[in-house]
Amino acid sequence: MPRRTSGDRAPSQVDVARVAGVSTQTVSRVIAGQANVRPETAHRVMAAVEATGYRLHAAAASLASGRTRMLGVISVSTARYSTSAILLGVEAVAAQEGYAVTSASVPQHSPPSAFVEAFDRLERQGAEGIVLLAPVGFLPDALGNRTDRTPTVGHRQADGQGVDALINQRAIARAATEHLLDLGHETVWHVSGDEFWQESVARREEWEQVLRERGITPPPVIPGDWSPESGYRAGRTIAVIPGVTAVFVSSDEMAFGMVRALHEAGRSVPGDVSVVSVDDIALAAFATPALTTVRQPFEQVGRTAAERVIALIEEREPLTTTPVAPELIVRASAAPPRTAD
Incomplete structure (x- = not known):
């Protein structure tokens, strides 16, 4: 692959260390989650990560391409059938496109900070893009600029192309x-x-x-x-x-x-x-x-989310989400009331 020029190269741990005023070894320890770092130093390093836009790719550092080809999925940990069905769709498209999938679940009714922690954890594991299977209103504000540095597809997006647009x-x-x-x-x-x-x-x-x-x-x-x-x-x-x-x-x-x-x-x-x-x-x-x-169409929701986030990662032409009309399946549990003619 062609080498990046100094003007367009991705931020590195050296950049983070310079902004935070620490050594690159300290940056490595903080990113790895090691405990032998003072809290104020760790906070300064993570602030520098935010400021520089450094992508926390633990695995990518060992790859000449700088790619992990990994998708992250954040879901809410419930026993609902829908979550597993959507994830099947994500995994099917990921496999077709040569991506692996790593996931993080957050307990239901968790505060915004839990979703932020899950997002950061998937970034550290090397996720190049993230699918948010958590249709809760506070997520866009809570995640801040994280979705700028890591392509993200959620339920509600400013461009109207979130996975919620698939189902009205x-x-x-x-x-x-x-x-x-x-x-x-x-x-x-x-x-x-x-x-x-x-x-x-x-x-x-x-x-x-x-x-x-x-x-x-x-x-x-x-x-x-x-x-x-x-x-x-x-x-x-x-x-x-x-x-x-x-x-x-x-x-x-x-x-x-x-x-x-x-x-x-x-x-x-x-x-x-x-x-x-x-x-x-x-x-x-x-x-x-x-x-x-x-x-x-749960599986289709997952497929659409994966297709869209991969398109963002690879800078392809943006995909347009086409809403699926709801289909009423008439069976035996509903009938006219007994008083009706």
């Missing part, structure tokens, strides 16, 4: 709510996902909007956290509220728990209560009754 969450909620109303239900209740997630907020807001467009005052939201257990608790609540005939549940996994609770309370689905959920995971078709749900 409001359209998902509209499809589910309108389906139940069009079946003849007078109103639709809602079991929300964890509002730590932007997708949950978007679905709740659109559910409310659809009801208000029909002249219906939205009933109280029943909170969930994506888990079957929270769906079960919501189902026990729904079972004792008179007049509930239709529920929009924000994930299939919560819907499984809800249907179980309604069954135990002697309420049939869809005879007494119709249920429409979101995701269309593999088990949805085999539930009893089979779930009517709005499909999300």
Whole structure:
């Protein structure tokens, strides 16, 4: 490969050492996370890293090309099916393009600093680009200029090309709510996902909007956290509220728990209560009754995210994200109310 000229070379540890006023050995120890460095010195070195834009590539230093061909993925550690399905898409594209994948998970409800630490850790491991599978609103501000030095694809981006642009969450909620109303239900209740997630907020807001467009005052939201257990608790609540005939549940996994609770309370689905959920995971078709749900193309989200971040790394023509229209999968869990003609 042609050698870089002094005017366009990448920042090195020598540059970091000069800005921080320390030796290159000290810079190496800080970057390696060794404990035998005073905290104030480590802080000065990391500030110099930020100032110079040095890419923390531990592996790249040993490569003549300066490349690691590694993608980093930051996700929130939950048991949700969606995370693993999206990661499959990332890994498929990475393998096709000759990249490896390293990941870091952050506990749910973590503060912004936890995501920053995960980002920095992936950089130190040599990630040339990072995919953020964490649709939470504070990330762009928390990460600061890190996304300038390391190509990053997140859920929400200023150019409108984040991976969230692939799926219109409001359209998902509209499809589910309108389906139940069009079946003849007078109103639709809602079991929300964890509002730590932007997708949950978007679905709740659109559910409310659809009801208000029909002249219906939205009933109280029943909170969930994506888990079957929270769906079960919501189902026990729904079972004792008179007049509930239709529920929009924000994930299939919560819907499984809800249907179980309604069954135990002697309420049939869809005879007494119709249920429409979101995701269309593999088990949805085999539930009893089979779930009517709005499909999300999780693997395609992962593929698109990986394709876009690799394009940024390799300075290819930017990819345009084409939104996928939500698809309502009609099965057996929703029907007209018994009072309807």
